[in-house]
Amino acid sequence: MSEAPPAAPVRSVALLGGGVMGEAILAAVLRAGVPAGGVAVCERRAERADELRDRYGVRTTDDLADAVRGAEVVVVALKPGDVRAALTEVTDHLAPGAVVLSVAAGLTTAFYERLLPEGTPVLRVMPNTPALVGAGASAVAPGRSATPEHVATGTALLAATGLVVAAAEKDMDAVTAISGSGPAYVFALVDALAEAGVVLGLTRDRALELATATFRGAVALLDETGEHPVVLRERVTSPGGTTAAGLRQFDAHAVRAAVVAAAEAARDRSRALSAELEG
Numbered sequence: 239m240s241e242a243p244p245a246a247p248v249r250s251v252a253l254l255g256g257g258v259m260g261e262a263i264l265a266a267v268l269r270a271g272v273p274a275g276g277v278a279v280c281e282r283r284a285e286r287a288d289e290l291r292d293r294y295g296v297r298t299t300d301d302l303a304d305a306v307r308g309a310e311v312v313v314v315a316l317k318p319g320d321v322r323a324a325l326t327e328v329t330d331h332l333a334p335g336a337v338v339l340s341v342a343a344g345l346t347t348a349f350y351e352r353l354l355p356e357g358t359p360v361l362r363v364m365p366n367t368p369a370l371v372g373a374g375a376s377a378v379a380p381g382r383s384a385t386p387e388h389v390a391t392g393t394a395l396l397a398a399t400g401l402v403v404a405a406a407e408k409d410m411d412a413v414t415a416i417s418g419s420g421p422a423y424v425f426a427l428v429d430a431l432a433e434a435g436v437v438l439g440l441t442r443d444r445a446l447e448l449a450t451a452t453f454r455g456a457v458a459l460l461d462e463t464g465e466h467p468v469v470l471r472e473r474v475t476s477p478g479g480t481t482a483a484g485l486r487q488f489d490a491h492a493v494r495a496a497v498v499a500a501a502e503a504a505r506d507r508s509r510a511l512s513a514e515l516e517g
């Protein structure tokens with residue numbers, strides 16, 4: 239996103255929800271240069287709030303309105319079903335000009351705009367859990383009142399999570415299905431390959447070690463060669479060899495069709511969340 243205008247430095251962030259995704263964003267925001275003293279995390283599980291305060295040196299609270307007061311950017315990392323009530327609680331306490339950045343699956347910028355003061359810039363972001371180790375993939379879509387500068391601000395805050403791309407909001411359900419949910423598909427496939435090793439007589443530990451290293455290596459090869467996955471697949475597949483025999487079973491069991499069906503189902507669930515929670 240090198241064409242984006244430079245983002246003004248952010249000095250204060252409120253993070254609503256200190257769960258899995260909240261922590262990934264929190265770590266990124268601090269790495270983006272927001273001072274720990276300028277970050278307030280609202281987390282209702284006291285033990286979890288203490289953990290985040292001790293680990294990152296940020297202020298924690300269980301009061302949503304208290305968290306957002308004075309914050310230039312408000313990150314909403316609550317479960318989608320908790321968002322409406324939270325917005326109702328914070329709407330009168332937002333600082334003028336505050337940018338609201340939501341990572342909640344399914345929820346549209348229009349939903350936020352209806353519940354927040356007129357003109358509030360809203361960014362809809364879909365990150366994924368590899369953000370926790372700086373290897374995430376996120377897409378950022380602007381709402382009606384968000385300018386390219388607001389998008390640049392959100393992008394800069396997320397830079398330490400990994401890849402950040404711009405997206406149109408119409409594509410966000412698809413993004414959610416591919417990169418948002420995608421890590422779970424990959425973990426399921428790693429687990430399946432390891433389980434296959436056990437079926438073939440390898441020890442569980444050795445099978446998981448080999449399966450994990452194989453995924454890591456295959457992705458590194460994709461990254462470093464820049465080759466299309468079809469080309470790399472063909473390089474593994476010797477005529478009349480073992481891989482061709484294995485891949486025939488992928489076709490016989492419709493693995494590709496299953497992946498497409500999984501993505502369609504996840505996309506549809508994202509749309510359904512919007513219909514269920516925004517009406």
Ligand SMILES: NC(=O)C1=CN([C@@H]2O[C@H](COP(=O)(O)OP(=O)(O)OC[C@H]3O[C@@H](n4cnc5c(N)ncnc54)[C@H](OP(=O)(O)O)[C@@H]3O)[C@@H](O)[C@H]2O)C=CC1
Pocket residue numbers: 254255256257258259260280281282283286300302315316317318320324341342343364365366367418
């Ligand atoms: N996990 C993922 O892979 C991804 C998640 N997302 C989105 O990120 C959002 C958060 O997901 P995730 O981090 O996994 O969820 P978590 O359940 O791990 O985190 C949400 C946290 O917010 C707390 N919370 C809920 N309501 C309040 C409140 N009113 N005040 C303070 N704290 C509150 C929850 O407490 P409690 O447990 O008590 O409810 C919980 O600790 C979701 O909307 C999801 O769609 C987006 C991309 C990927």
Ligand SMILES: O=C(O)[C@@H]1CCC=N1
Pocket residue numbers: 343414418419
């Ligand atoms: O499963 C979910 O709904 C969230 C959104 C994308 C990944 N996890």
